[in-house]
Amino acid sequence: MLILFTRLADLVAYDLLGLNPTSRFGESIHFFIEDTAKIFVLLAVIVFLVAIVRSFFPPEKVRRFLSGKGRFVGHVMAAGLGVVTPFCSCSACPLFIGFLEAGVPLGVTFSFLISSPMVNEVALVLLFGLFGWQIALIYLVTGLVVAVVAGIVIGWLRMERFVADYVWEIRMGRGEVPVMTGKERVEYAADYVRGIMKKIWPYVIGGIAAGAFVHGYVPEGFLLRFAGPxxxxxxxxxxxxxxxxxxxxxxxxxxxxxxMEKGLPLGTTLAFMMAVTALSFPEMVILSQVLKKRLIWTFIGIVTAAIIMVGYLFNLIV
Amino acid sequence: MKNIEILGPGCPRCKQLAENAEKAVAELGLNVHVEKVSDMKRILARGVISTPGIAVDGVLKGSGRVYTVEDIKAMLAA
Known part of the structure; x- marks a missing residue:
């Protein structure tokens, strides 16, 4: 089905614009047209479907699934729910407090906080569209493993005392989020797609343009010299x-x-992408309202270490 | 006399929701106060986790979404 986008790019770049398929310029333009068309179509379709699924898992409900679950099961569920639960970094604090208040253990809460931004549908769509399903799947699975393992380690360290004190005093109200109707779910999903598109379209176009440039102009194996295995x-x-x-x-x-086409190994590539999505400075600033410094640095340290290990592991086995 | 609470720490989405609420109130010609609540204790006390949330007269009407002016009008009518 994705061949459709190659045909479209053939048509536009070679037939309409009359570019030479063997020239660097023609190849780069072709690459750009094919990938932008493909990514935007995939994003619209998949983000819409994910948002429909998400409308069934508001975090208000998820915290109740997770409270009182056995430790290991709790971590796995938290990481898995992190993928489908809506999360934006401005909700990170209420989410964190709400989870602890429902009796979700600290480590399990971190498994959720790690997987939610790292294994998100936008990253997965881009990986699927540009790298293929195998790498998207590897990313999904290793992302979940990183979230589970890092959460378990944070749980072991018993760092509850490094959560800001006022957090433990907050009590959640019983206010129930009204259940959405079918029509509302569709509206919510359409809304969600619009919101995501509005936010990321310049990055997608800029990224693909830069990628197209690298694709056409950077010599093969260029990165092997600097960043090879x-x-x-x-x-x-x-x-x-x-x-x-x-x-x-x-x-x-x-x-x-x-x-990666120019020789960046898979492990290094995965580690880089995970670092981009999992750890963010603005999110740390927001989380510093609920976490004391020591816990923030522990969190950053453990996630960084886990991501580096993923990088070495995949460089070793591929 | 009703009051609307916009529950969120003050992110762009919260501000957008507050604007929509103001508009809905103005279009209905109601005398309703739109209050922006950014205190975590009060946000959570309403049962909201995914911000922004919206409550009318203390009753949570929705969360995690920038509701449109029309949505908010419906909440006020109910």
């Missing part, structure tokens, strides 16, 4: 570069895809 520092470097790029997750993936 033989450089042990490549993975931690990728993670350090990835953290500040948070807002541009949608713009980073197309570039990374082009870089």
């Amino acid at each position: 033989t450089n042990p520092l490549a993975v931690p470097m990728a993670v350090i570069f990835g953290v500040p790029l948070y807002a541009n997750a949608a713009g980073v993936i197309p570039v990374v895809q082009a870089l």
Whole structure:
């Protein structure tokens, strides 16, 4: 089905614009048209479907699923629910407080907080559209594993005393979010697609344009020299570069895809993308309202370590 | 006399929802106060986790979404 977009790009770039398919310029333009068309169509369709599923899992409900679940099951469920539950970083604090208040253990709450931004539908759509389903699946599974493991470690460390004191005093009200009708779910989903598109379209276009440039102009194997599997520092470097790029997750993936074509190994690529999506400076600032410094740094440290291990692991086995 | 609470820490979505609420009130010609609530204790006390939430006379009407002017009019009518 995705061949449709290749045909469309053939038509526009070679037939309409009359570009030469063997020239660098023609190839780059073709790449750009194919990928932008594909990504926007996939985003619209998949984000819509995900939003319909999401409308059944408001966080107000999810916290009740998670309270009183056995430890390991709780972590796995929290990471899984993180994928389908709506999350924006401005809800991070009420979400965190609401989970603890419902008796969800601290570590389980972190499993959710880690998976929710990292394994999101926008990243998965871009991975699926640009890298194929295998890499999207690897990303989904390793992302969940990172969320579960990091959450379990944070739980083991018994860091409850590093949660801001006032958090424990807050009591949730019994206010129930009204159940949506079918029509409202469709409206909610359409709304959600519009919101996401409005926010990320410049990044997607910019990212794909940069990717198209790399694709056409950077020599094959260029990155092998600097960031190949033989450089042990490549993975931690990728993670350090990835953290500040948070807002541009949608713009980073197309570039990374082009870089992988030029010899960036899979593990380093995965580690970079996870660092971009999982750890963000603005989210840390927001979370500092509910977490004391020590817990924030522990959180950053554990997630970073887990992501670096994912990078080394995949560089080793692929 | 009714009052509307917009429950959220003050993110762009919360502001948009507050604007829509003001508009809905004005269009209906009601004398309703739209209050922006950013205190975590009060947000959670209404049962809201995904911000922004909206409550009319203390009753939660919705959360996690920027409701349109029409949506809010319906909430006020009910």
